[in-house]
Structures are given as structure tokens and as C-alpha cells.
Amino acid sequence: MSVWTRVWNAFRGDRLNRELNEEFESHIEEAVAEGRDPEEVRQVFGSMLRQREASRRVRVAAWLDGLKADVIFGWRQLRRNRVTSTAAILSLALAMGACVSAFRLIDALLWRPLPVTAPERLFALSRAELTFEGKPTHFDGWAYPDFVLMRSAAKGQAEFVAVSYTDRMDLTYASDEEMEKGLVQYVSGWMWESFGLHPALGRLFTQQDDRVPGAHPVAVLSYDYWSRRFARDPKVIGQTLRIGNQLLEIVGVGPKGFTGTEPGTVTEIFLPTMMHRSVTRDDSTWHRILVVIPPGTGMEPLRAKLDAINMAFEGARAKGFTGMSQQSIDNYLHQRVEFLPASSGVSELQEDYQQALEWLGVLVVLVLLIACLNVANLMSVLAAARAREMALRVSIGAGRWRLVQMVLVESAMLSGLAGGLGAMFAWRAAPLVLSMISSPDNPARLILSPDWRVLSFGVVLIVGVMLLFGMLPALRASAVKPVSALKGGDDPHARRRTMHGMIAVQVAFCFLVLFTAGLFVKTFQRLSHIPLGYSPQGLLLLESVAPHGKLPQAWEQVADVLRTKPGVERVAESGWPLMASSSNNAVAVNGGPPSVDLVYFLPVSPGWFETMRMRIMAGREFLLGDVNPGAAVVNQTFVKRFFNGENPVGRYFEEVGDDGLRQHFLVVGVAVDAPYRSVREAQLPVAFVPLHEVDAKGVVQPEDSTTFLVRMAGNDPTAPMARAGELRKAVAAAGAGIRVSNARAQQELIDGQTVRERLLAMLGVFFASVALLLAGIGLYGVLNYSVLQRRREIGIRVAIGARGGTIIRLVTRSVFSMVVAGLIAGVGLGLASARYMESLFFQVKASDATMLAIPSAVILAVAAVATVPAVLRALRIDPVEILRAE
């Protein structure tokens, strides 16, 4: 009989008993049939019960039989304390679900290796450098010619792969009227082979498809995109798609599970690097470099070699920087090449969210610990009530481990049930959090399908949680001494002391959660109250393109069409939306040298400031005749930096190109400061220039992309997006060959910059509330228990004349001293850990007294509320009743 039959038999105990009985009976019947005396036969057979037990032991897995009994008994226990069990299961489920959700996100974004051969040998080439202004930074973008030099130098030592930053591009599989967006990544032709990837359909492009700039119009679709966009239609091979003016042929579909090298972005279309428009330019850093370093290659010698090549390349390039100050050039050449591990890929989302997610992980673990301490306390209370039962079990011979097993089985059932519920929670929660990070313009997608990694994390979590809250009560229950238990309990204070200790720990953790949540909320508040300098409400941005370029008149004609639409108050144009992109150059004042501080430029049309509702502090805004170069409106920071705060209207400055070309601008106005690139950074010096660009001969230049800024009438914040579709059609219908490629509200752009902070603030508040609730319940449970336990003592005290105040102090003193101790520990922990979070904060100081005082006050208030029922119960104790009961 196999192990499985024995396991199976454990679940059919009754049937097995019946079979054994039947077999024994048939033996006796046969004997009787042979003519023997029934009495004698039964006597000679021996005790039927004993034989049956002996046989059962052979045929049933004994450990399982015991386990089964424990499970049934545990289930009864859970059902008997229904309220406690439900509270325990729900709080654990929430905490475990949060943990699993956090794990899913962190794993998918930061840890899960790329599905390539030997991901552990994959590195990203990056450089530690200074900005032109001299601030230290890291940058992993490279120019293709530099890549070619480094690749050939490292031949035989390491494999180099260029992968572009994934770009959301306009493309079409049919006519221009059916344009759609697609996430495109340009990759080295040999990437597929270097990564050991095979096509799911058709072929992948190779080294042969990536040799001559612009000469390899082939595309590979990602498996995920092929499934979503084409419903896995095999006929997709051979179809063409058009991006800009390039017509590309789909030659294959990538392997299942490979979604590009940027976690957070699921690449849809792969193209050879040679098809990128900047592949021959040495001044455009448009791709990352991934390096496969085989074992046996020394990292440091390779790094030094690459460093030298890069310095030579950049040095030669910097010789052309005639329009830059020597300081800027020195800053620029301060570079050091470095290898960063990239087994899980490299992406911006990783960089932006690594720390935030790690902190989220810490928060959920703290909440989980609080929940576990709570349940441990509840279990201790239950175990205390069962001390007599345990004593009885010990006295009739139960072994210590048998009792530990019994209590642990109960814990396992609790954590198992909680784990199941938590899994359902995590199923929904992780995609929800991801959708909060994602925006239509910058879609964040992670592969969150449950795999063995998540599954094993879940199992480890369930077992860990079980041991965490179940081990102590189990050991304590098993260590019970029958004599003292039957006498009425051993040292009751020992148990209370442990429970009080747990309260202190809980309060400390709770403080930490509340404190960090408070800092995140404050950060978000600060960021959302940054003065913008304009009114974003009701502003719709129509980012538009004209494939072959159009003259300003054409753009203006479309703007006029938009102006006739009902509900549209004003329309203006700019090169790109504020906070969507950036362009900078050095400037010179009074014919001086180029500045080290760069100035940020934005081309805008007449009426732009009025449409933005951005105040002009001095001078005027642009008029129809203003052209670029020629007139400029500068912001307050520009005035402070370059004109010493004096009124600059009527004065000149020069824009200095990298090549030293100088263009004159007359300052016609001063605009109020407005965040140019990010709400987070200090105000930059900005120069607004006219959208109408003329060349050296004064000929007006065509534009291939411009953004229409539409101000809606009224104050309805949903108006811009509600009208987007209609206005988009109106632009196309104007018949000027201009098409909207992207429509979004200005508010969306601003909100997009604080997504992380909003997420942290929201989740922080959520977890803080959960932690507070759990800590409150825990406190209530412990106090209630201690009042119940000290009933007699309190009764006697009341009988000999103690007043209400004394009783209240008696009941709450020790608990409150624990709360205070916990708070003090929490403050210490909080201050120590806040240092690691600093980069997530904005204008918020962790050591700020109010940031520490508020959580403390909240916790004290919750503690006070939690003690009320227990105090009332203590006050209601009637000494007569208690003493009579004794």
C-alpha cells in the first residue's frame, strides 16, 4: 500500500473501520461454519478493538490522522470565538493582501529578471557626470557613434546592445486618417541573438538588418501587442506600417513574455537602430547601452577602457562647443563610465518608483507586524481561557509537541484563511495601484500575471505569519503546568507583561506608519500648492502635427476655426505645452561671454499669455509683427539672474548656440514666474520667444508641430477633455493638412508630475488608518482582558473604599506608560528612518515638531477611546457580586 493510500485512508476512517470489522466478522463466521463454538472462537480471536487499532495504525498515516483531528478541533475553536476569529482573519487578510500586492509590484518592476539567457550578466552602461551647471547627476543615454566606438573596442570581451528609450509614436497600418499610437523601441539587430530569443512567428531581425542607416525597413511586433492589437493573426507577417515617412514591413513576432527592456513599459514594435533618425548624429543621446559581460571578463579594465574611449569622443565633440563658457565645458567633460546591474532591465519607472515602492513595502510590513501582534494578543487571551483544557490534556498524557501542533494548526488555519482572502485583495489591489501611476500619455504596464515567484512569496508569507503570531501562544500553551493550572492559574502577571510589551511595540510601529504617512501627505500638499503663475483649469492642449511642415498662416487658420466653436473662449499656440518638453541654450548680456546658467526657451504665439492667464509684470506680450529671433518676454527669475532685478524692457540679450552662433533678442515684456519643466525644481530663467520663426534672410519658416492652447469658457474642470474629441475632429476638418496627435488638459500635465506623491499620500493615509484601527483594537483587547483578570482585585479594592479615580488609574496606568514608551521609541525610529526617505519629500522636514506631534496626539486619542469600554467595565464592578461569586 502506498503512502497515498495511507493518506487517503486518513480521510475515510469510518469506512476503514467498517471494512476491518467486516473482515474480522467473516473470519469468525467461517470458523463457526466449520463447527467451532462461537464463544470459543471470539475468545481465541482476542480483543477485536485492539486488533482493529493495530491494523489501523498500519493502514493510516498516523500524523495525518492527528492533523485531521486538530483541524476539526481548530475549526470548532474558530467558530466558537466567531467575532475574534473574524476580526483576526480580516485584519490579517488586509495586511497580507497589502504585502502580496506590494511584492507583486516590486517584483514586476525591480526584481524579476528579464526573460533572456543569463540575465545576471546583463549590465547597463551609465555615466556619473555633472550637468552644464555643475550639479552631479547620472545619465544612461548615449549617442550612436560613441556606442560604435566602444562596441568595437570591447569586441571579444563583452557584447554591446543599443536599445532606445521607448517612444510613443504616431503610426498607421492603413491611411493617414487611421493614425494610432504605438510604443516603439529601436534595438540593435543582434539583440535577439545576444539575448537568446526566438521568434513566436516569422523571423526576428539580425545583424544583417542593422548595417546601413535608413536601409532596413523591417519591424518585429511584441507578442503582447500582437495578441492585443491583432488577435494573434498569423497573416500579420508581410503587412506594412508607416511611421512618419518610413514604410516598414512586419517580419515577425517576438517571443512570448519578452516585453522589451524597460519594466513598466510594454514595447509594442521593435525596429532596427539603423532606422532611427539620429543614428548618425553624435549630439543626440537617444539610446541606452546594455552590455552582456561573460564570466572571465574583468569589469574594471573594461570600464577603464570604455571610459577612455568615451572621454576621447566627448572631448572631440566639446571642441565644437564654441558657444559655451569654459566652466560649462569642464562640467560637461566631468564624466565617468560605470556599469549598473540590469538583470531586471532598466527603465525610468524603476528610477522614479524604486524608493517609493520600497517604502511602501516597509509600510505594509509594519502593518502586517501590527496585525500579527494583535492576533498574537488575541490568541493569548483565548489561550488563557483554555489553560484548564491544556492542563487536562497534559495530565492525560499529551506530549508537548502534540500541543504545539494543535495550537499551530489553529494558527495555520487562521493565516491560511487570511491568506486566501488576502490573495483576492491583492488580485485587485496591485493593478489598481498601477493604474494610479499610469496615465494615457505615459502608460505604465507591468506583467502582473501570478507566477511561481508570487505564489512562493504567498506561501512563505502564510507560514511566516503563522509562526509570527502562533508560535508564542503555542509554546506557552504547551508549557502549561497541570498542577498550577488546575489550582487556578500560574503567575498571571507574566502573561500581562508580554501583552503590554506587545502594545508598546505596536504603538511604535503605528507611530512610524502615521509619521511617514503624514510626511507624504504634507509633501503632496506642498507640491499641489506650488504657485503656477497661470490658471490651468479649462485649458485644453491639442498637440498637432503637419507631416510636411506648414507656414504660420495655415496654423493660424486652424486656430481661427477653433475660435468659432461654442464654449471656446480663447485659442493660442506654442511650440509645445509648458511642462511637456524643454529646450535650453546659453545667453549673453551686453555682448559678454556665454552664461554658465542655461536659459530655457518656449516659442509662443501672440495672445498666449492672455490665454494662459499669465500675468505680464512689465512691458507687453507678443504682437502679430513679433518674430523669432527678435523679441522676447522673459520671466522674473531671468530678470534676477541676468539683469540684476532691474527692469529689462527695452534691453537686449543674445541667445548663444552650441556652435557659437548669436541671435539678438529685445526684451519687450516680463512675465510672472511659472514652473517651466517641473513643479519640483526651483524656478528656471525662461525666455519666451515668438512662434513665427524667420531665417537669416527674413523668410518665414514652416512648422511641423505646434500645440493649440484652447481656453474653455466657464470653470468646469472636465470641460477640456469632454470637448477634446470634437475639437480634434474640427482641426482635421479645417483641411489645412494639420492633424491632432495628442489631446490633453494642462491640469493633467501638472497632476502627472505629482502622481508618485499622490500615490504615496493616499496609500500612506490608508495604511495609517488601518494601523490605527488595529492598534486601537489591540489596546482594547488587552485592557479588557486585564480588567476581566483583575476583577477580584478591583472588587476588593472597591469594597475597602477605593474611589473611581483610583480604579481608573489602576486599570490604565500601566497601559498608558506602555503607549508612551511606544511613542518615544516610534519617534526615534521615525527620525532615524526619515533620513532614508528624504529624496521622496518636498519642502518637508522630518524633524518638524508638528510632523511629530500630530501622529502622537492621534495615537494618544485613539488609545484614550480604546480604553473607555474597559474602564467602564472596571467601574461597574460590583464588589458584592464578585465576593459572593468567590
Added chain:
Amino acid sequence: MMAIKETSGEVLSPEEGSLYPALHRMEEAGWIGAEWVVKENGKRARIYHLTAAGKKQLAMEEARWTTVSLAINRVLREA
């Protein structure tokens, strides 16, 4: 059981019931197989038979027993 008792000259007289745990242990070890059959009187009975592994085991055990008992006999006689 009766057979054991008679053959051994009543030296060995085990409880008849203890046969079953022994049978079940052997079944567990895979030395014998068992199946339920319906007898003429309509009652069920369990019939055991030796398996190939069981025959091998029996031969091995017999051989060992013979060796051991021979050895013991020899020792006893020479002493």
C-alpha cells in the same frame, strides 16, 4: 491459526485476531495482495495471495531462518 497451533504441537498459540494486523503489515510492505470476493452465501470475504515480491521475501526469510537456526543448533550442540 489452527494449523499453526496443531503443527507446532500447541507450542505456538497466537491470538487468532493478531493474524490480521500482521497480514495488513505485509500488505503494506507489498508482499501480499488482497481482494474482496463475494462468497456463495452472499457475504464478502477478503482473500490474500502472495505477490512476486512476497515470494522473494519469503525465500529470503526462510533461508535466513535456516542459517540462523542451524547456527544456533550447532552452537548449542558443541557447548
